[in-house]
Amino acid sequence: MRLGSLLLVLIPGIGGCLSVNVDSQKTGFPGPVIESHRLEPGKSTLREAFALLGPPDLILRAGQVDRAYYICWESDYVKLVVSAPLPIPSRRSVDAFILAWGSEELRLARLEFDRAGILRDLQRLDTVISRDGEYVAMDNQIVENFIEDRDRVLRVVGNGGEDEDEDGVVDRTRLRRRGIRDPEPN
Amino acid sequence: MKRRAWAAWVLVSLGGCYFGKRIDDHPFSAEAVAKIEVGKTTKAQVLELLGPPRDIIRLLESEAYMYVRAVEKNTGTFLLVVALSRADKQYDSIAVIINRQDVVTAVGSRFAAGGAEYGFPGE
Numbered sequence: 001m002r003l004g005s006l007l008l009v010l011i012p013g014i015g016g017c018l019s020v021n022v023d024s025q026k027t028g029f030p031g032p033v034i035e036s037h038r039l040e041p042g043k044s045t046l047r048e049a050f051a052l053l054g055p056p057d058l059i060l061r062a063g064q065v066d067r068a069y070y071i072c073w074e075s076d077y078v079k080l081v082v083s084a085p086l087p088i089p090s091r092r093s094v095d096a097f098i099l100a101w102g103s104e105e106l107r108l109a110r111l112e113f114d115r116a117g118i119l120r121d122l123q124r125l126d127t128v129i130s131r132d133g134e135y136v137a138m139d140n141q142i143v144e145n146f147i148e149d150r151d152r153v154l155r156v157v158g159n160g161g162e163d164e165d166e167d168g169v170v171d172r173t174r175l176r177r178r179g180i181r182d183p184e185p186n
Numbered sequence: 187m188k189r190r191a192w193a194a195w196v197l198v199s200l201g202g203c204y205f206g207k208r209i210d211d212h213p214f215s216a217e218a219v220a221k222i223e224v225g226k227t228t229k230a231q232v233l234e235l236l237g238p239p240r241d242i243i244r245l246l247e248s249e250a251y252m253y254v255r256a257v258e259k260n261t262g263t264f265l266l267v268v269a270l271s272r273a274d275k276q277y278d279s280i281a282v283i284i285n286r287q288d289v290v291t292a293v294g295s296r297f298a299a300g301g302a303e304y305g306f307p308g309e
Contacts, residue, residue: 004192024272024307029298046283047224050294055281059243059250066245076308115246117291 021079023102028057028072033107033126036070039119046117056111065112065120077102203263205304210256211240214278219295222282229288236280245283248291253280257299261306272309276302 032053039049049068056068078101105126112121218235221227232251239251255278262271278299283292303309 019267019269021269021271022307023270024309025275026273027275029276029296029301032296045292047292050281050283050292053294054296055252055279055294057277057279059245059252059281061243061245064246117247 019081021077021081023077023079024075026074030072030107032056032070033072033109033124036109036111036122036124039111039122041119041122044119046113046119049111049113049119053109062112065114066117068111068113070107070109070111072107073105075102075104204260206258206260206262208256208258208260210258211254213255213299214253214280214295214297216295216297219280219293222290222293224290224293227290229284229290232282232284232290236282239282248283248285251282251284253282255279255299257302259302259304261304270307272305272307274302274305276300 035053038052046066046068053070057071058069060067108125110121110123110125111119114120214236221235222232229251236251236253239253241250241252241254243250243252256275257277258273258275260271260273262269264270276298278297280295281293282290285291
């Protein structure tokens with residue numbers, strides 16, 4: 001009876017502050033990134049690229065080129081979350097501690113076209129970040145910030161921080177929709 | 187009384203499950219996209235066929251008219267202290283490149299929003 005009473009009180013209590021989260025997220029379609037190898041810099045055109053790969057996830061003018069991105073992202077995580085059962089006003093997250101392991105896979109293709117619409121540069125990124133077997137202890141807010149910052153860096157990888165054209169016009173709408181913050185003014 | 191207490195505890199502890207679907211913007215017509223011909227179709231015709239784009243992006247010698255529709259399907263379940271969740275977000279999107287003469291120079295479309303699926307993590 002004592003054990004039953006103890007469980008009756010204890011387990012729902014634990015359920016409020018301790019949880020194991022198995023989480024999968026998938027965004028986009030990997031096909032365009034995989035197929036992008038068929039394009040030939042110096043020969044292929046923007047028209048051919050669109051016909052082969054479909055519409056890009058992001059396109060913008062960057063200096064003397066037009067830049068198009070194709071992105072696909074998948075993640076699988078198992079997290080042990082210890083969180084405060086009561087919200088604390090000064091914190092944005094009540095999650096106090098996390099042990100996580102899993103993997104993320106990002107596929108990205110970056111195409112650059114000149115004024116004539118000829119493909120001048122093609123770069124592909126196929127990254128798997130794995131934490132299999134590794135235990136990572138960190139604050140949930142740090143995890144969120146890390147993911148946001150990494151997304152921003154990876155999605156604009158190699159562009160030298162230029163998400164703006166030569167007139168300084170930033171494609172803010174697209175960036176925001178992709179969860180990318182506006183660049184900080186220098 | 188004891189059984190009722192246990193039954194209540196089990197119900198509270200088991201939690202539940204959810205299915206969620208989030209649709210962003212209205213569907214596009216593949217037939218309308220098929221009517222767009224590179225080198226022939228004009229900007230006015232594109233607007234007539236597809237309506238106003240979500241974004242107009244200025245490029246070096248042209249403009250990109252971007253049409254995007256997202257469908258996100260979420261699945262989750264809670265079992266005591268274990269939570270399983272999965273999110274799958276896919277897009278229907280159309281990009282139309284229009285030159286300074288207001289003529290279409292490139293068009294690309296993908297209709298993958300229907301491919302978003304419910305499921306368990308890892309699927």
